[in-house]
Amino acid sequence: MEFPDELKYTEDHEWVLVADEIATIGITDFAQDQLGDVVFVELPEVGDQLETGKPLGVVESVKAVSDVYAPLSGEVVEINSALPDEPEMLNTSPYEDGWMIKIKLADPAELDGLMDAAGYQDFLEQD
Amino acid sequence: MNRTDSRGLVLDEKLLFELTDPGRIGYSLPPCDVPEAQPASKLTRVEITDFPELSEVDVVRHYTRLSTWNYGVDSGFYPLGSCTMKYNPKVNEQAARLPGFVELHPQAPDHLAQGALALMYALQQELAEISGFPAITLQPAAGAHGEFTGMMMIRAWHEAQGNQRRKVIIPDTAHGTNPASAALCGFEVVPVKSDGVLSKEAVAEVMDDSVAALMVTNPNTLGLFEADIRAICDLVHERGGLVYCDGANLNAQMGISRPGDIGLDVMHFNLHKTFATPHGGGGPGAGPVGVVEKLRPFLPVPIVIKEGEQFRLDYDLKQSIGRVKGFTGHFGILVRAYSYILSMGGEGLKRATEMAVLNANYIRARLEGSYDLPYKQRSLHEVVFSEAALENGCHTLDVAKRLIDYGYHPPTIYFPLVVHGALMIEPTETESKQVLDEFCDALLQIAQESKQTPELLKQAPVRARVRRMDETSAARKPKLRWLKD
Numbered sequence: 331m332e333f334p335d336e337l338k339y340t341e342d343h344e345w346v347l348v349a350d351e352i353a354t355i356g357i358t359d360f361a362q363d364q365l366g367d368v369v370f371v372e373l374p375e376v377g378d379q380l381e382t383g384k385p386l387g388v389v390e391s392v393k394a395v396s397d398v399y400a401p402l403s404g405e406v407v408e409i410n411s412a413l414p415d416e417p418e419m420l421n422t423s424p425y426e427d428g429w430m431i432k433i434k435l436a437d438p439a440e441l442d443g444l445m446d447a448a449g450y451q452d453f454l455e456q457d
Numbered sequence: 458m459n460r461t462d463s464r465g466l467v468l469d470e471k472l473l474f475e476l477t478d479p480g481r482i483g484y485s486l487p488p489c490d491v492p493e494a495q496p497a498s499k500l501t502r503v504e505i506t507d508f509p510e511l512s513e514v515d516v517v518r519h520y521t522r523l524s525t526w527n528y529g530v531d532s533g534f535y536p537l538g539s540c541t542m543k544y545n546p547k548v549n550e551q552a553a554r555l556p557g558f559v560e561l562h563p564q565a566p567d568h569l570a571q572g573a574l575a576l577m578y579a580l581q582q583e584l585a586e587i588s589g590f591p592a593i594t595l596q597p598a599a600g601a602h603g604e605f606t607g608m609m610m611i612r613a614w615h616e617a618q619g620n621q622r623r624k625v626i627i628p629d630t631a632h633g634t635n636p637a638s639a640a641l642c643g644f645e646v647v648p649v650k651s652d653g654v655l656s657k658e659a660v661a662e663v664m665d666d667s668v669a670a671l672m673v674t675n676p677n678t679l680g681l682f683e684a685d686i687r688a689i690c691d692l693v694h695e696r697g698g699l700v701y702c703d704g705a706n707l708n709a710q711m712g713i714s715r716p717g718d719i720g721l722d723v724m725h726f727n728l729h730k731t732f733a734t735p736h737g738g739g740g741p742g743a744g745p746v747g748v749v750e751k752l753r754p755f756l757p758v759p760i761v762i763k764e765g766e767q768f769r770l771d772y773d774l775k776q777s778i779g780r781v782k783g784f785t786g787h788f789g790i791l792v793r794a795y796s797y798i799l800s801m802g803g804e805g806l807k808r809a810t811e812m813a814v815l816n817a818n819y820i821r822a823r824l825e826g827s828y829d830l831p832y833k834q835r836s837l838h839e840v841v842f843s844e845a846a847l848e849n850g851c852h853t854l855d856v857a858k859r860l861i862d863y864g865y866h867p868p869t870i871y872f873p874l875v876v877h878g879a880l881m882i883e884p885t886e887t888e889s890k891q892v893l894d895e896f897c898d899a900l901l902q903i904a905q906e907s908k909q910t911p912e913l914l915k916q917a918p919v920r921a922r923v924r925r926m927d928e929t930s931a932a933r934k935p936k937l938r939w940l941k942d
Contacts, residue, residue: 364877369932392928393854393871417933 331359334425338441339450340401345425346444348435353402356429357389357420360454365391368420371413373431378406380433382440387430389420402440404433469922470522473509474939483513507941526922528866529737534892538839538869538881539632539678541708541730542737543813545793549733552796553789563784567769574768577761577785580795581745584726587798587806588704589717590747594756596786600705603725603744604638604672609778610748610755611670611699611723612642617755617776620697622669628655629875630677632703639672651875653832654681657688664696674703675716678873678881679832680817680839682709690720699723699752707731708885709814709838712807722749732794743790757781812886813838816893820882823897827904831876838885844878846904849911853878856903858925859917863899 337345343361347354362368370390380386380400387398409431413419419428435441445453495501511519529535535542552558557572567574581593597603608625615622625639628651636646647668649659660671671693675683683689690700702716702724708731710716716724728734729742736742748756758777759770770785785791801809814837821830821840829845844853857867857880869881884893906913918924 367929367932369929390932392932394874396874 331363332425333359333447333451335447337425338401338444338446339453340399340444341453342399342401344398344401346401346441348438348441351435351438352407352432353404353435354429354432355386355401356424357398358450359424362421362424362428365389365396365420366393367391368417371417371420371430373409373413374406376406376409380404380406389417398430400433401444402433403436405436406431407434408432468522468525470519470526472939473511473516473519474507474941476511476515476519477507477509479510481510481512481515483511483516530735533864533866534884534888534896535737535866536868536882536884536896537737537866538680538841538883539705539872540737540869541705541727541838541883541885543708543730543733543885544887545733545735546797546800548800549793549796553792555792558788558792563788568767571768573785573788574761574770576795577788577791578763578768580791580798581761583795583798584745584747587711587715588707588724588726588747589715589719590724591717591750592753592756592760593745593747594760594781595743595745595791596757596780596782597725597744597746598782598787599729599740599742599744600632600703600725600727601634601638601744602781603727603746604634604701604703605641606744606757606778606781607701607723607725607746607748608638608642608644608670608672609781610746610752611701612644613755613776613778614699614752615669620669622667622698624668625701626660626663626668626671628659628673628677630655630679630681630873631672631674632678632705633872635672635674635701635703639670644669651677653679653834655683655685655689657685657692660689661692664693664698666697668693668696668698670699670701670722672701672703673721674706675721676706676709676837679834679841679876680706680709680836680883681832681834682837687720694720704747705730706838709810711810712803713810717747717749723747723752728790728794733797734790734793741787741790743787743794745786759785761785809886810838813884816884816886816888817882819890819893820884820897823894824900827901828880839881839883841873841876842880842882843876844880847878847907849907851907851911851914853880855911855914855917856880856900856907859903859906859914860899861918862920863903865896865899 337347339345343358345356345358368389368391372388374386380403382400382403384400385397386400389396389398410429530542530544561573577595584593585591597606623645624647625644626647626649627635628649630651639646647663649663693700699722702721704724705727725744725746729736754774754776755778757780758772758774761768762771817836817838817840821836828842831843853870857870860867871879873879
């Protein structure tokens with residue numbers, strides 16, 4: 331299982347990649363492995379305001395339906411529009427083709443609340 | 458001894474569309490002896506393509522053959538956790554088929570429907586006595602509809618007090634329908650984590666004056682009794698909220714504890730689960746709701762009342778949330794439930810609960826050493842294992858599929874979500890020790906197979922009429938209608 335060093339992670343198993351106040355968000359390799367085959371994805375719309383910790387979308391696998399929570403607050407500026415038609419990308423490429431949304435950060439200081447790759451792996455082991 | 462040495466005669470079956478033989482008909486009608494009339498042209502179809510053309514015997518055999526593929530509580534053990542698939546005694550079917558009930562028109566005036574109204578009134582009384590809630594509506598169609606009805610009443614009560622409360626607290630061990638019901642009523646859901654059992658402290662952290670209600674399932678979806686429930690109810694009440702109880706697991710409480718006495722304010726019953734009416738495969742169910750006295754004015758109308766020796770439908774509840782179902786709900790299910798309650802009696806219902814709890818704990822004791830039990834608290838009517846003890850990359854899904862090879866309907870899997878790879882077993886009181894032993898033997902054998910011959914699990918089912926289905930493709934690219942070639 332991979333956890334790229336350049337990403338930040340949440341306890342709800344989302345990842346964040348930040349560049350120029352734009353954060354790309356998806357779910358981790360661990361999350362997709364736990365979910366099993368993803369069959370349906372629901373994303374927010376461009377322009378939606380996200381609030382940290384509130385659901386931003388839904389991922390449905392053959393096992394369960396799960397909310398995906400906003401790791402940071404901000405406005406949605408882009409969504410991966412190919413994902414709803416090819417939800418399997420969440421399983422095959424969770425960090426690249428399977429990215430979910432991009433947001434413009436409302437408060438970059440919130441990044442301090444996220445874990446780095448090593449911290450996330452420690453968290454997974456404890457859990 | 459499992460039923461694996463017999464394979465029986467399992468016939469394959471084509472679709473009616475594939476069985477068709479153009480020109481074949483089911484009935485030859487006598488010549489028309491009245492003047493012919495043409496229906497209006499807008500009502501006639503120019504062409505019906507590929508409509509099956511078959512005789513009566515073709516159709517009867519088709520459906521009879523399909524019926525042999527069925528698996529239900531009348532064919533074998535059905536330990537579907539959370540669903541209470543107990544055996545439904547046939548005497549209840551007999552009661553529901555009495556001509557006076559079957560032939561009664563739903564719009565018959567009250568004075569011609571006294572028997573049906575008397576039964577509904579009596580059922581309201583029985584459910585009130587069993588639950589401790591003084592006021593009952595029989596209308597809701599099934600459990601989730603009952604939840605919705607209950608949450609509507611909670612919302613109406615708050616509005617009548619002038620309260621602006623928009624949130625509902627729901628623990629992670631509640632039934633999956635609870636958040637949906639609250640959201641449909643316009644509430645914002647506040648999830649709260651439990652450690653198997655909900656603590657007063659966890660509720661205290663999120664309970665403020667924006668919270669309308671707490672929704673709990675008791676016993677919860679781990680089969681555990683919410684031991685702090687009384688203190689939690691007191692806390693929510695002190696802070697101005699109400700407590701909704703999902704009563705789907707009432708089968709672990711009947712005759713032992715009454716939710717209304719514990720401090721809960723609203724609860725739905727699943728008559729089709731607890732009171733033994735057939736369900737699974739689409740119902741119909743029935744989801745009556747009981748409420749405390751202060752919520753009585755908000756009940757849906759009509760309710761059945763008794764005046765002197767007469768019964769009538771009462772529409773005169775000024776603060777009612779209105780009607781939630783056509784006519785008087787699923788009357789046939791009400792008859793079955795009432796018949797079940799009367800045939801069991803008070804002592805019988807209590808005994809049913811005791812046996813349901815005993816059976817679940819017997820299964821737990823026999824399997825505990827071979828399957829991982831994540832929550833060690835004493836369970837009530839169901840027991841939830843995880844997949845942690847499975848070896849060689851075997852998962853809960855593989856265990857479930859392998860059980861089919863042993864002749865059992867698999868238990869509920871992957872729910873509740875708080876257990877990784879959950880295997881949720883609810884045997885109910887209607888199974889004998891012999892059945893439970895055979896089932897446990899099968900699961901113990903499967904645990905062994907996961908160690909020694911894991912491919913048996915991963916290929917399963919091998920003895921079923923069809924092998925493992927591609928559930929992923931079916932969900933991603935569903936084929937929803939038949940197309941010729």
